[in-house]
Amino acid sequence: MNAAAVHLPSDHPEVRFGKVGVLLVNLGTPDGTDYKSMRRYLAEFLTDKRVIEWSRLFWYPILYGIVLNRRPQKVGKAYESIWNKDLDESYLRTYTRNQAEILAERFKDMTHVHVDWAMRYGQPAIQAKMNEMQKAGCEKILVFPLYPQYAAATTATVNDEAFKALLKMRWQPALRTVPRYHDDPVYIDALANSIEKHLATLDWEPELVITSYHGIPMSYFKKGDPYHCQCYKTTRLLRDRLGWPKEKLMVTFQSRFGPEEWLQPYTDKTVEKLAKEGTKRIAILNPGFVSDCLETLEEIAEEAGEDFLHNGGEKFTHIPCLNDSEDGMRVIEHITRQELKGWI
Numbered sequence: 001m002n003a004a005a006v007h008l009p010s011d012h013p014e015v016r017f018g019k020v021g022v023l024l025v026n027l028g029t030p031d032g033t034d035y036k037s038m039r040r041y042l043a044e045f046l047t048d049k050r051v052i053e054w055s056r057l058f059w060y061p062i063l064y065g066i067v068l069n070r071r072p073q074k075v076g077k078a079y080e081s082i083w084n085k086d087l088d089e090s091y092l093r094t095y096t097r098n099q100a101e102i103l104a105e106r107f108k109d110m111t112h113v114h115v116d117w118a119m120r121y122g123q124p125a126i127q128a129k130m131n132e133m134q135k136a137g138c139e140k141i142l143v144f145p146l147y148p149q150y151a152a153a154t155t156a157t158v159n160d161e162a163f164k165a166l167l168k169m170r171w172q173p174a175l176r177t178v179p180r181y182h183d184d185p186v187y188i189d190a191l192a193n194s195i196e197k198h199l200a201t202l203d204w205e206p207e208l209v210i211t212s213y214h215g216i217p218m219s220y221f222k223k224g225d226p227y228h229c230q231c232y233k234t235t236r237l238l239r240d241r242l243g244w245p246k247e248k249l250m251v252t253f254q255s256r257f258g259p260e261e262w263l264q265p266y267t268d269k270t271v272e273k274l275a276k277e278g279t280k281r282i283a284i285l286n287p288g289f290v291s292d293c294l295e296t297l298e299e300i301a302e303e304a305g306e307d308f309l310h311n312g313g314e315k316f317t318h319i320p321c322l323n324d325s326e327d328g329m330r331v332i333e334h335i336t337r338q339e340l341k342g343w344i
């Protein structure tokens, strides 16, 4: 039957439908390590109210007067030391793209499932990817913020941005967001495997292993952010899975920013104290980071390692994040399938 016969206008627009989108989202990354790229990235990041909760009246003069003049240069240098030179991009970008490509391959039999990736800050932007998915016919979209432990500064800001994209859409897709998965047995098992595999490559054994999580200001915790408890639970379950005593696996918090008190114990201070008090061999892993990035490769693998050795430690190793490894992809695929139930 032609359009005229059912009284459809002959210029009826093409509207695609019937697909399900999966959007993996990580934090973000600058386009380059130069001053301009770093400044653009940090400006977008540090004007996010979910990240810096201070009043704009107080924060913007500090941000535009001091932070954005000095920090881009300093952080740009740090990025240079961990840049993926082969692809001229950060590893966070490389791993996030790889994760999406591998996940897409695992859904290749379901041709109606469309997998893609985005960054909360920088490119590719969440809103652009959501628009692309909607135009491609995704009536349902699962947004997957790649953070095992929920924090308003990370998970919520990704979700905010995804929901913002719907504001301008005529035919809005249904939206689901992946919740925290800090205690998921597949995630805990993948972390345990990564530790066991890494330690088996060493000719020494650490006296203790530190699980170092990105910190948040104490004030965010006091307002009810569940992040702290979820970090501790991940480590407790990991310890149970490994069959280790309490003292062998500890929790610390890294990457403080600004003058406020953040969650304690601090990673840098703990590493220094351990070395000074006579601990000779440690390992650090970052269970809260799905992919290696500045905060794991530079702050932990480079800086914390140097601090430990400089203060009397003898052996240090950084256990890589799950990244696009088989263990890591098992977690991403498992969580995706679990959250897509009823949709595929």
Ligand SMILES: C=CC1=C(C)c2cc3[nH]c(cc4nc(cc5[nH]c(cc1n2)c(C)c5CCC(=O)O)C(CCC(=O)O)=C4C)c(C)c3C=C
Residues within 6 Å of the ligand: 027, 028, 029, 030, 042, 045, 051, 052, 071, 075, 090, 092, 147, 151, 153, 154, 214, 215, 216, 217, 227, 255, 257, 288, 289, 293, 294, 295
């Ligand atoms: C008040 C500021 C910040 C909060 C709160 C915060 C929470 C938070 N961040 C991550 C994960 C990452 N953060 C990364 C870099 C980074 N974080 C902040 C500030 C806060 N983070 C800044 C200013 C920066 C940029 C670098 C710097 O200037 O020091 C990254 C790395 C990104 C990369 O490209 O490599 C990640 C990942 C979590 C999980 C979290 C709360 C739980």
Ligand SMILES: [Fe+2]
Residues within 6 Å of the ligand: 214, 255
């Ligand atoms: Fe951060």
Ligand SMILES: [Fe+2]
Residues within 6 Å of the ligand: 228, 229, 230, 232
């Ligand atoms: Fe807690």
